[in-house]
Amino acid sequence: xxxxxxxxxxxxxVVKISRDEADQIANTFHPIEIEEKDYLLRENEISDDYFYxxxxxMRTFLYNLEGEEITIDxxxxxxxxxxxxxxxxxxxxEAYIQAITKCKGFRISYEELNTxxxxxxxxxxxxxxxxxxxxxxxxxxxFGMINxxxxxxxxxxxxxxxxxxxxxxLKYIASYLGVTDSTLSRLRKKM
Amino acid sequence: xxxxxxxxxxxxxVVKISRDEADQIANTFHPIEIEEKDYLLRENEISDDYFYxxxxxMRTFLYNLEGEEITIDxxxxxxxxxxxxxxxxxxxxEAYIQAITKCKGFRISYEELNTxxxxxxxxxxxxxxxxxxxxxxxxxxxFGMINxxxxxxxxxxxxxxxxxxxxxxLKYIASYLGVTDSTLSRLRKKM
DNA sequence: AAATCCACTTGACAAAAGGCAAGAATTAAA
DNA sequence: TTTAATTCTTGCCTTTTGTCAAGTGGATTT
Numbered sequence: 304x305x306x307x308x309x310x311x312x313x314x315x316x317v318v319k320i321s322r323d324e325a326d327q328i329a330n331t332f333h334p335i336e337i338e339e340k341d342y343l344l345r346e347n348e349i350s351d352d353y354f355y356x357x358x359x360x361m362r363t364f365l366y367n368l369e370g371e372e373i374t375i376d377x378x379x380x381x382x383x384x385x386x387x388x389x390x391x392x393x394x395x396x397e398a399y400i401q402a403i404t405k406c407k408g409f410r411i412s413y414e415e416l417n418t419x420x421x422x423x424x425x426x427x428x429x430x431x432x433x434x435x436x437x438x439x440x441x442x443x444x445x446f447g448m449i450n451x452x453x454x455x456x457x458x459x460x461x462x463x464x465x466x467x468x469x470x471x472x473l474k475y476i477a478s479y480l481g482v483t484d485s486t487l488s489r490l491r492k493k494m
Numbered sequence: 495x496x497x498x499x500x501x502x503x504x505x506x507x508v509v510k511i512s513r514d515e516a517d518q519i520a521n522t523f524h525p526i527e528i529e530e531k532d533y534l535l536r537e538n539e540i541s542d543d544y545f546y547x548x549x550x551x552m553r554t555f556l557y558n559l560e561g562e563e564i565t566i567d568x569x570x571x572x573x574x575x576x577x578x579x580x581x582x583x584x585x586x587x588e589a590y591i592q593a594i595t596k597c598k599g600f601r602i603s604y605e606e607l608n609t610x611x612x613x614x615x616x617x618x619x620x621x622x623x624x625x626x627x628x629x630x631x632x633x634x635x636x637f638g639m640i641n642x643x644x645x646x647x648x649x650x651x652x653x654x655x656x657x658x659x660x661x662x663x664l665k666y667i668a669s670y671l672g673v674t675d676s677t678l679s680r681l682r683k684k685m
Numbered sequence: 686a687a688a689t690c691c692a693c694t695t696g697a698c699a700a701a702a703g704g705c706a707a708g709a710a711t712t713a714a715a
Numbered sequence: 716t717t718t719a720a721t722t723c724t725t726g727c728c729t730t731t732t733g734t735c736a737a738g739t740g741g742a743t744t745t
Contacts, residue, residue, distance in 0.1 A: 368641075388626065431622075441629060448672060449639070478640070481640035485705095489702090492725090663691095664693065674733060676694080676733075679694055680695080690741100693738105693741100694737105696737085697736095701732075704727105704728090704729075706726090708725080710721100711721080713718100714720085
């Protein structure tokens, strides 16, 4: 079922290392599956999963001061899924990571990741590249929030990651875009 | 003038290493000063400064599709200032980094940073911690944009980093908060 | 000192988005 | 299959924010 080859290719697409070395790295990962609506991480836990998502759709969310659920981010196939803050700082997570559809992939722990960084210096560049990538994604989302109307943000999401709109319920998308359910519903109608 | 001791203390506050090692690291940095309104980085350049800001106030900004200047971030004293994307990916910057007030601090190049990472393994944790910190800052800004009104965002900035409001002109702050100058001016009046 | 420039303020109106509540539609449960 | 629970849509009205344009007040220049 699980196909470690996709992980090898993902690693190779991020850093320039030999296939052999990428194989060795991929082999230290452990296959896991997460059922729809199950959690990879819950509030107050210390994240210990550095998870390569091979197939499926996930999201992180948390509760704001009004107790409303806010979707912070979606994760699609062929990405590393983890809660950076909790994972690297070894502190309790404020967020949840949840499978929207059934998910498959490979994980390693914090300890295993550090061992890999030590044993495979080239893999450090991988780790850094992932962090930089997440940072860029967060920044460009900020920029979008400032420079685009809700409608434009929706259209942008639609063109960039249509899979999300296909599987995620409207309310997840609405909070992710920073609008109410009603507003998103109306925007949709006008298109 | 320049006081390398503040850099040593900053390093020690981020990672657990000996003062001696922190001294050695700090000694590879080069002192620089940037005059008010001068740039550390311009659009289309490849960032080559990993800059510890000892004193002064800076900002990054870029132009949106309408040609308006959008302030992306402010940097206050005792922080690392750099354009993560351009610096680590060795690509042309879309953003500017500018001194709002006269700035002093210490810099190293991309090459020097990597040499340091190689020579001082403990410093790698520093590098990672800085990346994680920037990521958290970006995420919490996102969260604020979604969950707070412009007025609340302004009040939050006021309570967290009042120095910014003291030195940065209204228009920088307005675009940073994602509102027009007029709106920010009105919000201010009501307080 | 007059002219110029820039940052900021303000007014009048328009557009975007939210709040609330009622009603469809869909899904899950009994 | 009927009930119950969610999720989504929609109408009405309010609040927030934007747009445009005019005006004020400093600072700088000439």
